[in-house]
Amino acid sequence: MLYNFIDLFAGIGGIRTAFEPYGNCVFSCEWDVKAQETYEANFGERPVGDIRGVNEREVPDHDILLAGFPCQPFSIAGVSKKKSLGREHGFLDETQGTLFFDIARIIKAKQPQAFLLENVKNLRSHDKGKTFNVIKKVLEEELGYTIYTEVINAKGLVPQNRERIYIVGFKKPLKFDFPEVPSKGPALSTILEDEVDDKYTLSDKLWSYLQAYKEKHAKKGNGFGFGLADVSSYSRTLSARYYKDGSEILIPQGPNKNPRRLTPRECARLQGFPDEFKIVVSNTAAYKQFGNSVAVPVVRLIADKMIQAIERNYVIRDSDYSLTLSDEKEVSYSV
Template identity: 45%
Template sequence: MYKSIDLFAGIGGIRLGFEQAFKDEIKTVFVSEWDNKAVETYKANFKCDKNIVGDITKVDEKEIPKHDILLAGFPCQAFSLAGRQKGFEDARGTLFFDVARIVKYHKPKVVFCENVKNLVNHDRGRTFRVIKNILDELGYQVFYKVLNSKDFGVPQNRERIYIVAFRSDIAPLSFDFPRSSGKQTLIKDIIEENVVSSKYYLSTTYLESLKRHKERHMAKGNGFGYEIRDNESIAGAIVCGGMGRERNLIVDKRLTDFKPVTHIKGEVNKEFIRKMTPREWARLQGFPEEFKFVVADTHLYKQFGNSVTVPVIKAIAKKIKMHLEKSQIV
């Protein structure tokens, strides 16, 4: 039985991928997540023997249970192209140092991290070199690769960097990241089976404002603005902000009742343009149908936009499990 800890856990996407790969051979012994709404979703979907810890910066590493695998989807805002790119100067960036102090004390067999693609380029590569050098100094062999979610059975163009660090005494000479699951899907494959509520359809007023916004940017030569995705195509990367929804609109002509169910300006648009639902976003990230929703849509969009693509995690975790079994250290 491998023991793991789940840091910056979000709604548990990394844990879920590892559990799918390791099945009943892995047990989570510690969880840390500070966002209360994410914790609600996490608790609804995972058995938590102990309380979920909030601020990891206030946790003494000696109080964390011993573990074999450290999972850390440490916050990416500090390194993202969309952020201010202050890296370790940004308080969020320094959270990697909390990962480092835990690794230094516990020496787990494997450290697994996920982050935005731009992590490798941030500050002309300095940020990533610091992360890699810290893991090297702590006695780990570091492997990393940028993978795209669209290659792993979900219709989403989402590139992320995945970092796998093995403790030096069990480190392989090389680590082959998975290339693809061999399964390809399109937006039409994740669309709700039944007609969705009119609340997901844009109001005429809102749609007109999006059109004007896009026209202004097009006049300036910019590519900003809303985007309607063809059902025979794939979605762009979903993100936690509003633009994540507006750049992944779809046309769904099944609606027959255009009566608003929420307070909106104008009417429900007759062009059949709507946002994807939270369940559709969950499918874009490869979450199973039985994954429970217990918070409002606003929080769900944020949670899935911030989460990971589960099938990618599962594919990497399978490779990690194979090497651990070869190393004969359990």
């Protein structure tokens, strides 16, 4: 069976890439113009712009909602203040002014069977946990979904230390298990290109600056500075700032040559994109886009587990609720 899904905060389509084997994307939304260019080159459609201008009633019906949403600070007004203004208090109302609110209003209007949300690991601890608690309350208590959350490190599937939180929700209280991801994965050397232009090699000036910067902070007892990668292992996390100097992931080139930064194609591979994925923007834009993307193989495994849960249709009963939770995993139920 094929499923219709929508792709919100779509970026360059990393989550869509993982879900395409299971259905059809019927709506996409991404505000960044350069990301729209990459998305259109690869999927043949240009996403709608700012989600805040999207009327939720006009979003096509869909089975699964996908969103790698930004984490914005939540301004949580008190119940008493809302009542004094004659406004009904509700968790959904508390998220107004944030981009999560736009996801919530679409879920409320369209009632998809399931959703997958992705964010940085620190979403759990943001504002002393208040942000995450509000998100959970909206999804469970106001929207009535059964949710499962887990922080997954992609380094067992791609050669990159990349921890992200994934929130999976179902309209029915379905049984769901996150995929088991290997603790050890491919080496960084497996994604490196055979021939790389010298323009990716750091200049003497930049390399000297980075070494002096690291030495200065080492004397202060902290670890700020460049990251010279071990190509037989995995890299640091690729970030959107990689375009600045590439300092967090530098590839050694021997004793007589300065290290180099990754090429955009190598960044694509580091995130698990296939080599057929088109890079049609400048290097600067490409570095930002891949740094902001998801690790595609992780999402592909989650997608497979979500589809299995939907098609198995095993509904959890009260007697099934006894679970042991670890620090890295949190399972929440709404019945």
